[in-house]
Amino acid sequence: MNFQRFALGDMARLSAELRGVGAGATCMEDVAASACRHLYEHLQDEEDRPACPLVRFFLTFPYGRLPDDLQAFARSMLPNGSEPWPGMRCLTLLGTAGDRPEWNARSASAGHKAIPFHSAKFIGAFPMLSNLIRQFGISIDNVINPSLAFFLEQGGRSFNVFHVPDAQNSPLVPAQESFVLPFAIRSVLGFGGPLPSGDIYIMVLFSRVSISADTAALFKTLSLSLKLATIPFERRVFSAGLPEDRPPELSPDEECPLLRAIVANLEDLLAVHERVVAEQSARLRVEGECLVAANATLQAKTAELEQTNSLLKNEIAHRERVEGELLVAHRLESVGQLAAGIAHEINTPTQYVGDNTRFLQGTFAQLCTLCGHYDALLDAARQGAAVPAALVTRVEDARRQVDWDYLRDEIPQAFQQSMEGIERVAKIVGAMKDFSHMGTGEKALTDLNKAIETTITVAHNEWKYVAEVVTEFDPDLPPVLCRAHEFNQVVLNLLVNAAHAIGDVVHGGGDGKGVITVRTSRDGDWAEVRVGDTGTGIPEAIRHRIFDPFFTTKAVGRGTGQGLAIARSIVVDKHGGTITFETEIGKGTTFIVRLPIGGNAVAEAERQP
The missing domain is CATH 3.30.565.10 (Histidine kinase-like ATPase, C-terminal domain)
Structure with missing residues (x-):
């Protein structure tokens, strides 16, 4: 596909292709290599050459879980007197493809194998890297200290792109004399986002064709497709390493539903968006051809006024239909952009409904035990004899153990909070139904x-x-x-x-x-x-x-x-x-x-x- 004339239809096709680059992969390193190679081979210039002399995929990754050679490289980049720590994030090169042989192997990189994120000040010494993080809309603190909470809050949305429209002589793009000028690099484009671990994946394109702002904006959607290809391999990043590069931070019972929900949400969002884009792109192309034909007819047959007026009315009707379809597309896009926020809004009341339900479940078992003691006391009283002091003592001990005074206050509150949570979810769902x-x-x-x-x-x-x-x-x-x-x-x-x-x-x-x-x-x-x-x-x-x-x-x-x-x-x-x-x-x-x-x-x- 021609990168210089990259359009909505190209974006939809490339989005589907990127989601499939993980087929047959055994680790994220394989996915990164396949994605880089796919973009290098399929984005072409006017002469059908690769439009990007160099394509690279990076991942922020804990220093303590890097292979020995990458740990040694990261240590060599630290300031004098600075020591790494196991959780220190390193911007790690996972995939690369390009014009030169040494650009097609991660191990051959001279200066970008593993850049340590030692501190915000250290990151600031790399203008392109620090500006990329800022243009993504991510704080440097979230990159240095990632968390699952950050992913849950931000993971369902697309991030901004890093875009340098004019790379030559730009202070944001290093290696001007050795790389940018000799290889005629015109623009730089980066896109990516967070994974469930909170770490960031970044794909960077060094292009010999100029990339417009409109083209750059289309790559926001491609970042979601790339995420779908990489998420299944987040526990196995490197081809040679331990069975799991990362220990699970959640139990399987918690993690699997979370990831399934995230992947399903992203797949739905991408499917709807790509379907609308493809349909509107095709229809707009057809309608554009009709408008051109109508204008040519008007110029060539000015004498046939009645026929020309009829054709013009037909074209106006077509245009109104296209405008209506564009309005529908914009509305569906709005619903897609709101989806992550709605999920976040529903998640909070759902959590405390679950917490209260678990509390009531545990409390019910305790109250059943207490009722058992009271039943024994009641049976003794029915027999008409004096109630044994030991039985009274057991009842009193059981009452203290369940802390009845505390439960008498907390149980109604738990019911009230649960009802409020259910009402909140119902309100949000009803509002979304009405809006959609x-x-x-x-x-x-x-x-x-x-x-x-x-x-x-x-x-x-x-x-x-x-x-x-x-x-x-x-x-x-x-x-x-x-x-x-x-x-x-x-x-x-x-x-x-x-x-x-x-x-x-x-x-x-x-x-x-x-x-x-x-x-x-x-x-x-x-x-x-x-x-x-x-x-x-x-x-x-x-x-x-x-x-x-x-x-x-x-x-x-x-x-x-x-x-x-x-x-x-x-x-x-x-x-x-x-x-x-x-x-x-x-x-x-x-x-x-x-x-x-x-x-x-x-x-x-x-x-x-």
Whole structure:
């Protein structure tokens, strides 16, 4: 496939191929070698040569479990006087493929076999490495001290890519004289993410063709495919080594369900995403060809006005269908991006429901023992004779052992917490069901307050780390004639934008939290929804462009520039409403959505002279 013209269809095909590189492998080292070789051979330039002279796969791995030769290499890179420790992570070269013979064997690498992550300061001495970690969106502390908790929180989502569009003379890419310039390296691209151990896998492409930001963004999905190929071999990393390079950190009963759930989630996410991408890519290509043919017909047959008008109407109908399909694709993509957050939101109440159930199970056994003693005491009392003192003593001892006073207080709380957890899971599942429901395509009377509440619940993981959400709903707002699933998409896009704007101010929640305020009200025959944030505000120079398709100021992988464009299309084009904004630099932005309560007919009537 041509790397210079890498598109959605290529991404879908390569994603499926990467998931299969583990077939026949016995360890992660085999998978890494196969993946590097596959990318080296299949990504080509305009002359059908390998587009990437060098492709490499790295894994952060504990020093104490490295083979002896890699331990010796890692020690040789440490500063004078510094000593390694068993858990010290080393960026370990597992796979390599390239133009030169020595680039096709891990053991032949001169300077990158095992780079020790001795400290944040030491990592900072490698500009490309430290910037790669930052562009991924991972803190250096999480790389130096990985954990399962980090994977459970972050493992279900895709990470940003590391992208250097112009590698020549870039301070981020070393070996300019010996490698970059002689081999005409134009761009560098890295992608990867965390494994269940918390360690990070990284694939790096050194390309002789320029890699655009749009192409780089497509590799976020490929990182998930590569993860699926590597996860089965996380316990056996090297081809020559102990039966398990890593001891299990979880019991098999805990680990297997966890990994099965993670793999199933990733497979579902990738399958849906790739199917939508493939279908939309094919349809857009067909429709594009139809548009070109229609334009040629219009130019060649200007005299046949009636026939030309008919063709034009057909093409407009095709375009509307394509726009509708793009909206569906965007919605499915949103659901896919929310999936990991929803899983995380459900996991927490499920955990304490399980904990309380186990507590009640153990308590029941203790109470059964106590009841047995009371039964004996009751039998003695029924016989009419004096109750033996020893029997009374046994009852009292049993009561103390089960700590009845403590259980009398804790058991109702356990039931209450379990019910709250079940209600929380039911609320999340119900919200996701309502949000995902595509409807019949026809407009229906919709409770906007309830629809907004549903979307806020579904998007909880998108904003909870950076903001608090305050709602001020008009209880007297009447139902509005609209397509509920499209309105939900507008609210979701505005909430995500607000969270991103606040995140730029509070730096991911490290500097406190901002506030997202959602208000509803009625203004005559119009329903008004306001979504405000305490973010950075919109610079005056770009305010006229924010509703343009594909216009974004966000980093690669954080936004596609379609959210506000789709919101405007839904509100204005499909519902005859308006969407405007008020903004002030340093204080925040408020988006105002106005919908005619009775549908487009109200809007059209008000536009009449």
